[in-house]
Amino acid sequence: QDAIDRKEKRSETFKTAVHGLEADTPALKTEELGLRAPQWVRDNLVTMCMRCKEPFNALTRRRHHCRACGYVVCARCSDYRAELRYDGNRPNRVCQECYIFLTGHTVLEEREGKHKGILEKGAAEVSSRSLLCGSLQLLDKNGKGGTRGWFVIPQDDPLVLYIYAAPQDVRAHTSIPLLGYQVKDLPQSDSRHLFQLAQSRQVYTFVADSEELKRRWMRAMARSAAGLTHPQGEDEEAE
Numbered sequence: 001q002d003a004i005d006r007k008e009k010r011s012e013t014f015k016t017a018v019h020g021l022e023a024d025t026p027a028l029k030t031e032e033l034g035l036r037a038p039q040w041v042r043d044n045l046v047t048m049c050m051r052c053k054e055p056f057n058a059l060t061r062r063r064h065h066c067r068a069c070g071y072v073v074c075a076r077c078s079d080y081r082a083e084l085r086y087d088g089n090r091p092n093r094v095c096q097e098c099y100i101f102l103t104g105h106t107v108l109e110e111r112e113g114k115h116k117g118i119l120e121k122g123a124a125e126v127s128s129r130s131l132l133c134g135s136l137q138l139l140d141k142n143g144k145g146g147t148r149g150w151f152v153i154p155q156d157d158p159l160v161l162y163i164y165a166a167p168q169d170v171r172a173h174t175s176i177p178l179l180g181y182q183v184k185d186l187p188q189s190d191s192r193h194l195f196q197l198a199q200s201r202q203v204y205t206f207v208a209d210s211e212e213l214k215r216r217w218m219r220a221m222a223r224s225a226a227g228l229t230h231p232q233g234e235d236e237e238a239e
Contacts, residue, residue, distance in 0.1 A: 034084045034102050038070030049074040051095055068098035089141075104202050105174045123164040123172070129155050132220040137207040138163070146207070151217075153178075159224050176204065178224040185218065197221060 080099035081091040127133040139146035150164040186194035193214040208214035
């Protein structure tokens with residue numbers, strides 16, 4: 001009974017702390033995320049992840065801070081990086097919600113009782129039934145460097161481009177929703193075969209290994225961007 005009483009008391013203390021946190025801690029407005037440093041929520045005010053609500057413990061679920069919103073989150077919920085303007089546009093650890101807002105990427109993950117999201121599936125499994133897969137380089141914003149990875153447009157989710165670090169990885173690290181984007185050809189530069197995905201102010205620049213592969217990726221992405229989900233067939237060959 002003493003143990004039950006102590007647990008209930010701790011629970012009430014936690015609820016009071018969270019209520020005070022919501023009322024007294026100045027939270028950043030959504031449009032301010034990444035523009036200025038947040039006020040970090042103190043570790044001793046929370047006993048569970050402020051995103052997935054799983055309790056913290058000393059060994060398997062440790063506390064981390066999202067550098068965009070300041071929330072205290074677990075390692076899984078903060079396993080993302082986004083460029084923050086207040087820190088010179090350097091990549092920082094952020095929570096999933098801030099990552100989606102700041103980058104425009106879609107994240108599908110396994111959550112309480114739900115089936116495994118495609119980001120949790122292995123690259124080899126997804127590539128074996130894809131509309132197109134292969135190696136590309138995604139350039140950074142200044143076009144000087146970038147990340148080379150394994151890119152997949154799955155048959156069962158043809159409106160999304162999934163990005164793996166390597167073709168045998170067991171989990172994709174991010175994704176780009178293709179619907180509504182424009183696919184733009186770029187002139188060859190320094191023997192690099194360049195093309196872009198563009199929508200509003202969001203632009204992704206890719207480098208393919210050859211002109212033929214570039215054209216194949218442009219066709220596949222253009223179909224997905226237009227919402228054409230059926231496999232490419234005879235009509236494409238006629239074109």
